[in-house]
Amino acid sequence: MIELIQEKWNEYVFSKEILNWTETFESKTALVDGNRRITYEELGKMVDYCWEKLEKIGLSKGDKVAVQMENHAEFVVCILTFLAMGVIPILILPAQKTREIEGILKTVHPKMYIYDTKNKHIEKLIEENHICFGKLDKAFFSQAIDVRMRISKKGQHSIHPINPDDVALLLLSGGTTGIPKLIPRTHGDYIYNVQKVSQRCKVNDQSIFLAVIPMAHNFALANPGLLGTLMNGGTVVICQDAAPIEIFSLIEKEKVTYMALVPSILKMCMAYRNIDDCDDLSSLEMILVGGAMLQEETARKVDAVLNGKLIQVFGTAEGLICMNSPDDTYEIRVSCQGRPISELDQIKIVDENGNEVLKGEIGELITKGPYTIRDYYLLSDQQGYFNEDGFYLTGDKARVVHGGNIQILGRVREQINRAGEKIMPSEVEEIIQINPNIIDCAVVGVEDSILGNRICAYVTCRKEIGLDEMREFLTDEGLASFKLPDTLKIVEQFPYTAVGKIDKKKLCDLL
Ligand code: J2J
Numbered sequence: 001m002i003e004l005i006q007e008k009w010n011e012y013v014f015s016k017e018i019l020n021w022t023e024t025f026e027s028k029t030a031l032v033d034g035n036r037r038i039t040y041e042e043l044g045k046m047v048d049y050c051w052e053k054l055e056k057i058g059l060s061k062g063d064k065v066a067v068q069m070e071n072h073a074e075f076v077v078c079i080l081t082f083l084a085m086g087v088i089p090i091l092i093l094p095a096q097k098t099r100e101i102e103g104i105l106k107t108v109h110p111k112m113y114i115y116d117t118k119n120k121h122i123e124k125l126i127e128e129n130h131i132c133f134g135k136l137d138k139a140f141f142s143q144a145i146d147v148r149m150r151i152s153k154k155g156q157h158s159i160h161p162i163n164p165d166d167v168a169l170l171l172l173s174g175g176t177t178g179i180p181k182l183i184p185r186t187h188g189d190y191i192y193n194v195q196k197v198s199q200r201c202k203v204n205d206q207s208i209f210l211a212v213i214p215m216a217h218n219f220a221l222a223n224p225g226l227l228g229t230l231m232n233g234g235t236v237v238i239c240q241d242a243a244p245i246e247i248f249s250l251i252e253k254e255k256v257t258y259m260a261l262v263p264s265i266l267k268m269c270m271a272y273r274n275i276d277d278c279d280d281l282s283s284l285e286m287i288l289v290g291g292a293m294l295q296e297e298t299a300r301k302v303d304a305v306l307n308g309k310l311i312q313v314f315g316t317a318e319g320l321i322c323m324n325s326p327d328d329t330y331e332i333r334v335s336c337q338g339r340p341i342s343e344l345d346q347i348k349i350v351d352e353n354g355n356e357v358l359k360g361e362i363g364e365l366i367t368k369g370p371y372t373i374r375d376y377y378l379l380s381d382q383q384g385y386f387n388e389d390g391f392y393l394t395g396d397k398a399r400v401v402h403g404g405n406i407q408i409l410g411r412v413r414e415q416i417n418r419a420g421e422k423i424m425p426s427e428v429e430e431i432i433q434i435n436p437n438i439i440d441c442a443v444v445g446v447e448d449s450i451l452g453n454r455i456c457a458y459v460t461c462r463k464e465i466g467l468d469e470m471r472e473f474l475t476d477e478g479l480a481s482f483k484l485p486d487t488l489k490i491v492e493q494f495p496y497t498a499v500g501k502i503d504k505k506k507l508c509d510l511l
Contacts (some may be wrong), residue, residue: 006424008373012164012187012188012191012192013162013163013164013166013188014080014083014084014359015162017087018080021231021233022040022044022426023040024233025040025205026041026147026235027041028040028205028235030042030235031043031076031238032235032237032238033072034238034347035239036073036278036390040233042148043080046081046141046145046148047081048157049148050078050140051085052156052211053140054087054155055085055086055157055158058087058111058133059087059111059112060087061086061087061141061160062086062088063087063088063111063112063228064087064089064108064109064110064468065082065088065089065090065112065113065114066105066112066114066131067079067089067090067091067092067216068092068093068094068101068113068114068115068116068216070094071238073145073238074117074141075215075216076215076236077141077144077145077239078114078141079215079226079313083168083187085157086160086162086168087168088169090110090182091169091170091172091217091221092104092106092172092216093214093216093498094216096172096180096498098121098122100180102125104179104182104407105125107182108170109131111132112131112135113126113131113134113135113136113154114132114137115135115136115137115138116137116138123135133188139232143274164186164187164365165187165188167377168187169185170182170184170185170377171218171272171317172187172386173317173376174317174497174499174501181376181377181379182377182378183317183376183377184376184377185204185371189370190371192371193223193319193321194223194228195231196321196341196342196371197222197223197224197228197321198231198232200323200325201224201258201325201326203224203229203230203322204234205233206230206234206257207256207257208234208237208240208254208255208283209224209228209236209237209256209257209258209259210247210251210254210256210257210258210259211226211236211238211260212239212242212259212265213242213260213262213291213499214498214499215238217317218315218316219262219290219313219315219499220260223260223315225260232385234424235254237250237254237256242265244272247478248273248279248281249279250267251279251280251281251283251284252280252281256284257283257284258284258285258286258287258288259284259286259287260308261289262289262292262500263289263292264496264500264502266289266294266302267298270302270305271439271462273305273306281307284306285308285309286308286309286311287302287306287309287310288312288313289310289311289313290323290337291313292502293408293410293426293429295426296334296335296432297430297433299312299334301322302334303330306358309326309328309333310324310333311324311335311338312333313337314337314408316372316392316394318372318373318392319369319373319423320347320369320372320392320394321340321341322337322338322340322341323339323341324336324337325338328410332402332405336401336402336405336407337406337408338405338406339403339406340367340369342370342371344370345367345369345370345372346367346368346391347365347366347367347400348365348367348391349361349362349363349365349366349398349399349400350364350366359400360399362397362398362399362409363398364393364395364396364397364398364412365394365396365408366387366388366394367391367392368391371394374392388418393413395413396408396410396412397409397410397411397414397424399413409426410424412506416443416444417453418451418452418454418455418482419450419451419452419482420452421483423483425442425443425444425445428443428455428474428479428483429441429457430444431477432470432474435470435473436462436467437462438460438461438465438468438504439459439460439461440459441460442457442458442502442504443455443456443458443459444456444508446508448486451486455484455487456485456488456489457470457487457489458489458491458494458507459489459490459491460490465488466488467485467487470485470488471484471485494507495507495510
């Protein structure tokens with residue numbers, strides 16, 4: 001079956017795709033970035049222009065290039081140019097730090113580093129790593145945008161045939177510890193993924209996508225994100241600052257129809273909306289939320305507070321995407337993280353020995369399918385990430401419920417063992433979140449010489465709350481006594497990973 005799909009990939013390469021989009025949707029607006037509005041035709045010319053210039057510098061098909069840029073039109077032009085040329089971008093998130101970047105540079109040895117802010121640490125890093133074509137900053141692409149919006153001459157560049165099985169881009173794994181692993185996604189598998197996800201949420205030429213989280217992340221890049229919107233002739237509106245005030249004003253101004261958020265940003269938006277509901281959000285149809293656990297309590301309020309349908313997305317940069325459909329019932333959308341986007345995705349729930357559990361039971365989610373990787377890029381020890389049948393081990397605790405929908409229940413290794421009792425942080429978080437004084441929370445296990453693990457709850461709150469009061473509240477809500485937090489810490493703000501998920505590793509370090 002998978003082979004059959006791959007046969008269909010014959011045509012799936014970004015050079016053809018991008019040409020196709022720019023020719024088909026010509027005068028439609030592809031991108032809005034502040035007061036810059038760029039049509040598909042102009043976008044096509046910008047890509048041609050940059051292609052010609054980059055080729056002159058010496059870049060060609062198969063070269064690897066590190067890209068670390070924020071959300072702006074220059075990022076879009078840069079990424080489309082590389083995908084069209086067959087040059088392989090390594091997508092580093094804007095907030096990623098020196099240590100992680102250094103690890104990546106030492107593994108891949110990219111030929112060029114594209115960045116947008118003058119940052120002494122990065123400049124030093126680039127110099128130390130002897131990148132043969134050096135660095136290129138955002139201004140290179142800004143120039144292309146300025147020039148191409150006025151001049152109509154097509155760029156002159158050579159075209160090298162690209163194979164659907166060629167690596168199109170390298171994404172970084174979502175882990176919050178150590179050096180991120182590199183995920184090779186091919187032209188064929190990535191385009192197939194974008195197509196399937198766009199079909200699931202019915203993206204079309206009337207869709208207006210607000211890019212809030214970094215487009216360098218798989219969610220906002222391709223699920224359906226930037227690429228899914230462009231593939232279908234919609235418009236991408238770029239949000240440079242992921243703050244509710246900016247998000248809401250862009251929704252009203254540009255009549256945004258959908259956006260993708262991580263739960264932490266969603267919660268900020270909901271808290272803000274409850275205080276100030278002046279902006280007109282009536283254009284909003286879907287709010288895609290994924291990347292980390294979303295408590296059901298919060299999920300139930302999204303439609304009403306933000307005036308759009310909540311669509312939960314369980315995604316991995318390694319491949320598998322599960323997602324609600326806009327046609328799902330409210331109950332399914334608030335309680336499940338959806339179904340796989342392809343009928344060829346295989347998912348299994350297994351116990352600690354790798355054996356499949358009974359229907360409806362909890363275990364680790366593992367998967368194999370037409371767009372999920374079979375190994376990480378240049379990683380000598382792949383053990384523990386894939387099983388002998390080629391399934392990717394997600395490390396997520398899950399179960400399959402009604403109609404093949406999955407419910408994610410936390411990370412396999414996140415489970416707290418308190419004096420032999422097993423506690424899933426998500427269960428405690430779910431109930432803490434019901435308290436009206438709480439804005440957001442994260443529960444972690446911390447080492448304890450007597451108990452093994454102690455339960456520590458971190459919260460951001462509207463009104464201060466003490467440990468005793470919290471324990472009393474949780475008891476009244478029916479939480480078992482062994483699951484009650486031993487420690488409660490009020491924090492001003494959570495540490496976040498580069499894409500905005502609460503960084504539990506850092507939280508533990510804080511303690
Ligand atoms: C709980 N945990 C989730 C969810 C991902 C779309 C959406 C997200 C990602 C992403 C992505 C979750 N509930 N709804 O690439 O295209 C956690 C799981 C998973 C890990 C993957 C996309 N959705 N997660 O988050 O590669 O632990 O991809 O294994 O960054 O995020 O992280 P990442």
